[in-house]
Amino acid sequence: METLTSLEQWGRWAADGRAYNKLPYVRRYALGEGEDRVLRWQRAWEAASAHAFVLESGKDGRYTFLGLKPTAVIRGTSGEATEAAAGAEAGNAVSAGDACGRRHEDAPLAVMREVMARCRAPSVPGAPKFLGGCVGYWSYDVARSLERLPELAANDLGLPDYAFLLVDELWIVDHEARALYLAVHADVPKEAEDETLRRAMSDAAGRADEMKRIWDRVAAGRADAAASAAVEAMKAAMAEDGLELDVKAFADAGHLRTSMSKEIFKQAVRRIQAYIGQGDVFQVNLSMRQSMPVAARPEDLYELLRLINPSPYMGFLKFPDFQLVSASPELLVKREGDRIGARPIAGTRRRGRTPDEDAAMERELLASEKERAEHVMLVDLARNDLGRVAAYGSVRVPELLTVERYSHVMHLVSQVEGRIAPGWDAFDVLAGSFPGGTITGAPKIRTMEIIEELEPVRRGVYTGSLGWIDYAGNMEFNIIIRTMVAKDGIVHIQAGAGIVIDSDPEREFYECLNKAKALWKAVQYGERLRDRKEPVHLEEGRS
Incomplete structure (x- = not known):
């Protein structure tokens, strides 16, 4: 075990003219072969409060972030929000008159900027990029506070437009370095005296001790040969159960309630x-919501999705009244120091049934003038979005038209990067890029007006962003696609298709279904496991 922060370091930070009021205490534990691979998260949820999360890099990623006991919850709509202590486990946002709550009346990004401005903490050299701050989501409808849009679609799910958890205790797994980090942020007064710092550090160390005990319970079922064999057995069982889901037949048979019929x-x-x-x-980008009553627990659906469709931006976000189960492949935007970036995805083909067919699908995707033109247009849109807040001449595209494969589809992907200009912050970067152009179209504002006209229900969480903002002003947010919303015993999955002049309407309808295929497979298998009363024992879906 190694402690990355010292009392001497705390003293320097406390005396720093930047007036930090939170100081990080960070421990590092080396992990052995396979010890960074969590078998399942069930023991974590047993130790969690009513609000919790895990963010995982399920495909070619480095970090997993786990938060079980947030200190506060912020939930809001376009014009107002409430901030409450997370210990109030009734769960819903507190009323304005509640003594432990705070009422905000401002636009979403302004509210969260004010919340985060109250908390300042330094970065820790040698530690992971995210050590504490806010974790949560912006719904697509936050765009209504950024642009003037018509109000036509029904707000039928009634979810918050945005919801964030303030996190001062964070478990971080570094899969590349095979290390566990325990990060605790302690509240300290500005220019605190030495004795105050000693007491605060002692308390933080005690909290880290308890976090290590929780981790040892969570990781008690670490992957071993028997567990790997069990995973392979489950994959074989899924194949035997006939879960190569035919989405066309699944929809045509009436298993899904869709927000639009095929004809509409x-x-x-x-x-x-x-x-x-x-x-x-x-x-x-025209989207359609698909819904179905589901008895399986959202926690179990997440375990299955980790196995079926590991993705770069996996996540499970738990609120008492709803849950998000996400396997997003797409980054919206990130900021790390003065660097900002986006990774647009546009252009899709299904995976082939054989290696030869898969290679043929890749060649077809790369050769498609329609897909390439659409993708390059959206890369240009991402360049323009970053260019609003980037230093002049710093925006570049180091990666263009790369094919990335997932369990059921392959995509064209590019990387756009830049350097933030002086005077801008993470919220300015978000405002410049939100919502992502790959899930609206181009030009962005006019396409959003058309989406409001043609989609009968509000998108809500779908095509919003899930991610984090830290106390140092860094952030990383995905685009919420390939994501389930679980609420009141119903799972909602939304997916869209990029419509251009020569699109085939029926093919685009089934593309929306095909993009949700991995998620519905997880649901279908979760229901079968529940019917059999079999436990869900899955190894983390890293590849």
Whole structure:
């Protein structure tokens, strides 16, 4: 065990003119072969409060972040929000008159900027990029506070427009270095005396001791040969159960309730093509929500999704009244120091049934003029979005039109990077890029107006962003796609298709279903496990 922060370091930070009021206490534990691979998170949820999360890099990623006991919860709509102590486990946002709550009346990004401005902490050299701060989501409808949009779609799910957990105790697994970090942020008065710092550090060390005990229980079922064999047995059982899901048959059989019928969706596609023909837009992402009553627990659905569809931005976000189960492949935007970046995804083909067919699908995707043109247009949009807050001449595209494979689909992906200009912060970067152009279309504002006209229900969480903001002003947010919303015993999954002038309406309808295929497979298998009363024992889906 190694402690990365010392009392002497705390003293220097406390005397720093930047007036830190939170100081980090960080421990590092070396992990052996396979010890960074958590078998399942069930023991974590048993130790958690009513609000908790895990953020995992399920595909080619480095870090896993686990938060079980946040200190506060912020939930809001476009014009107001409430901030409450997370220990009030009734769960919903507190009323304005509640003594432990605080009422905000401002736009979403302004509220969270004010919340985070109250908390300042230094970065720790040699530690992971995220050690504490806020974890949560912005719904797509936060865009209404950034742009003037019509109010036509029904707000039927009634979820917060944004919700964040303030986290001062964080477990971090570094899969590359095979290390566990325990990060505790202690509240300290500005320019605290030595004795105050000693007491605060002693308390932080005690909290870290308890975190290590919790981790030892969470990781008690670490992966071993028997566990790996069990995972392979489950994969074989899934194949035997016939869970190579035919999404067309699944939808046509009436298993899903969709926000649009096939005919209405096709009419919407033709309406978009008329707008394109008139020169209003170049491309519009049209989406459709799919819903089904589900008895399986959201926690178990997340375990299954980790195995079925490991993705770069996996996440489970737990609130008492709803949960998010996410396997997003796409980064919206991040800031680390003065560096900012985005990673747009556009262009899709299904995975092949054989290696030869898979290679053929890749060649078809790369050769498609439609897919390439759409992708390059959205890369240009990402460049423009970052360019709003980037230093002049710093935006570049180091990676263009790369194919990335996932369990059921492959995508065209590019990387856009820049350097933030002086005077801008993480919230300015978010405002410049939100929502992502890959899930609206181009030009962005006009496509959002068309989406509001043609999609009958509000997108809510779908195509918003899930991620974190730390006390040093860094942040990382995905785009919420390939994500389940579990609420009141119903799972909602939304997916979209990029509509251009030569799109085939029926094919685009089934593309929306196909993009949700991995999630519905997890649901279907979760229901079968529940019917059999079998436990979900899955190894972390890293590849």
